[in-house]
Amino acid sequence: MSGLIIFTLLFALMLTGMPVSISLGLTVLTFLFTMTQVPIESVALKLFTGIEKFEIMAIPFFILAGNFLTHGGVARRMIKFATSMVGHWHGGLALSGVMACALFAAVSGSSPATVVAIGSIILPAMVKAGFPKRFGAGVITTSGALGILIPPSIVMVMYSVSTNTSVGALFMAGVVPGLLLAFMLGMVTWYRARKFGYPRMERATWGERLRAFRESVWGLLLIAVVLGGIYSGVFTPTEAAAMSAVYAFFVAVFVYKDMGLRQVPKVLLDSANMSAMLLYIITNAVLFSFLMTSEQIPQMMVDWLIGKGLGPIAFLLVVNLLLLLAGNVMEPSSIVLITAPILFPVAMKLGIDPVHFGILITVNMEVGMCHPPVGLNLYVASGITKMGITELTVAVWPWLLTMLVFMVMVTYIPIMSLWLPKALGMM
Numbered sequence: 252m253s254g255l256i257i258f259t260l261l262f263a264l265m266l267t268g269m270p271v272s273i274s275l276g277l278t279v280l281t282f283l284f285t286m287t288q289v290p291i292e293s294v295a296l297k298l299f300t301g302i303e304k305f306e307i308m309a310i311p312f313f314i315l316a317g318n319f320l321t322h323g324g325v326a327r328r329m330i331k332f333a334t335s336m337v338g339h340w341h342g343g344l345a346l347s348g349v350m351a352c353a354l355f356a357a358v359s360g361s362s363p364a365t366v367v368a369i370g371s372i373i374l375p376a377m378v379k380a381g382f383p384k385r386f387g388a389g390v391i392t393t394s395g396a397l398g399i400l401i402p403p404s405i406v407m408v409m410y411s412v413s414t415n416t417s418v419g420a421l422f423m424a425g426v427v428p429g430l431l432l433a434f435m436l437g438m439v440t441w442y443r444a445r446k447f448g449y450p451r452m453e454r455a456t457w458g459e460r461l462r463a464f465r466e467s468v469w470g471l472l473l474i475a476v477v478l479g480g481i482y483s484g485v486f487t488p489t490e491a492a493a494m495s496a497v498y499a500f501f502v503a504v505f506v507y508k509d510m511g512l513r514q515v516p517k518v519l520l521d522s523a524n525m526s527a528m529l530l531y532i533i534t535n536a537v538l539f540s541f542l543m544t545s546e547q548i549p550q551m552m553v554d555w556l557i558g559k560g561l562g563p564i565a566f567l568l569v570v571n572l573l574l575l576l577a578g579n580v581m582e583p584s585s586i587v588l589i590t591a592p593i594l595f596p597v598a599m600k601l602g603i604d605p606v607h608f609g610i611l612i613t614v615n616m617e618v619g620m621c622h623p624p625v626g627l628n629l630y631v632a633s634g635i636t637k638m639g640i641t642e643l644t645v646a647v648w649p650w651l652l653t654m655l656v657f658m659v660m661v662t663y664i665p666i667m668s669l670w671l672p673k674a675l676g677m678m
Contacts, residue, residue: 342444578619
C-alpha cells in the first residue's frame with residue numbers, strides 16, 4: 252500500500268510539469284513527514300552520507316573533460332581521421348560520422364556532448380556533399396548515443412553509485428557491446444547509402460591517413476589514459492576521470508591551441524552547472540532510495556515476483572519494457588537512480604550478474620535518448636539541424652530498430668558484456 256501511495260504521489264507531481272529531481276524530493280519529504288515517524292535528523296544524515304561516495308566525484312570530472320574536448324578541436328580531428336579511413340565506402344561521410352561518434356564516445360562519457368561535437372561539424376558537410384538532411388540527422392542522433400555505452404560513461408557511474416557495482420568492471424563490460432553497436436549502425440548506414448546511391452569520397456592515400464592519425468593522436472591517447480589507467484591499476488575510475496579532465500585541458504589549450512585561456516572560465520562554469528544539476532538529482536534519488544528501503548518495497552517486489560514464478564528471462568523482458576516506458580517521460584540519469592535500487596535486488600535474487608544488468612540498463616538508456624517525447628539526443632540534434640522532433644523521429648527509425656535488436660541481443664547473450672571484464676580478471 253505504501254508503495255502505491257509513493258508512486259502515485261511521484262507521478263502526480265511529475266504530471267504538473269515539475270522537474271523529476273524536485274518531484275522526488277517532495278515525494279520523499281511528504282511521505283516521511285505525514286505517514287511515518289522517521290526523525291528529520293536521519294533524513295539530513297542520509298542526504299550527506301548518500302552523496303559522499305568517492306565514485307560520484309567522477310561525474311563532474313568526466314563532464315569537464317567532455318566540455319574541453321568539445322570546444323578544443325578534438326572532434327574535428329577525429330572526423331578527419333575517420334573520413335580518411337572509411338570515406339571512400341558507400342555513404343563515406345555518414346560512415347565517418349558513425350566512426351567519429353564511437354571515437355569521441357571513448358573520451359567524452361556523454362551522449363549529448365557526442366551529438367553536439369560530431370554533429371555540428373559533420374552534418375553541414377554531409378548536406379553540402381549531397382546527402383539528405385534527414386539521413387544525416389538519423390545517423391548522428393543514434394550514433395551519438397554510443398557516448399553512454401562506450402566507456403567512460405556517466406550513466407554507468409550513476410548505476411555504480413546506486414548499486415555498489417564496480418565502475419571499472421562496468422567500463423570494460425561496455426567495450427565489446429559498444430563496438431558491436433557501432434558496427435551495426437555503420438552497416439545500416441552503408442546499406443541505405445548504397446541502396447539510395449548517396450555520394451562516396453575519393454580514397455585517401457596511406458600518407459593522408461597517417462597525417463590524419465598524427466593530428467588526432469592526442470585525442471585518441473585519452474582512451475589509453477582512461478581505460479589503460481583503470482585496467483593497469485594505476486588509477487581508480489574517479490582518478491582516471493580527474494586525469495582525463497587535466498589531460499583534455501592540456502590538449503585543448505596547449506597542444507591544439509583551439510581554445511584560449513580566456514575561454515576556460517566559461518567551460519568551467521558550464522561544467523559546474525551541469526554537474527550541479529546531476530548532483531541535485533542524485534541527492535534526491537538517494538533520499539528516494541532510502542524511502543524505498545525503509546518501506547521494504549524492493550524486498551516485497553522480490554517476494555511477489557518470485558512467488559509468481561517469474562524467471563530471469565521473463566524478468567529481463569519486463570525490465571526492458573519498463574525502462575523503455577520510463578524513457579518516454581524521463582531522462583537517463585533520473586531513470587537509473589530511481590529504478591536501479593528497486594530492480595537490482597530482484598535481479599540479484601534471480602542470479603543475474605550485476606555487471607550484465609548494468610550494461611542492459613545502459614543500452615535501454617541509449618534507446619530512450621533517441622525516441623520521443625523526451626529523447627535528449629532528438630532535442631540536441633533538433634537544435635543542430637533545425638528540424639522538428641516529429642521529422643527527426645521519422646529520420647531515426649532504421650537505426651532505432653537496429654538499436655532495439657541490439658538491446659535484445661545484450662539482454663539474452665550476457666557473454667557479450669561479461670567476456671572482456673572476465674578475461675581481464677576484473678570479475
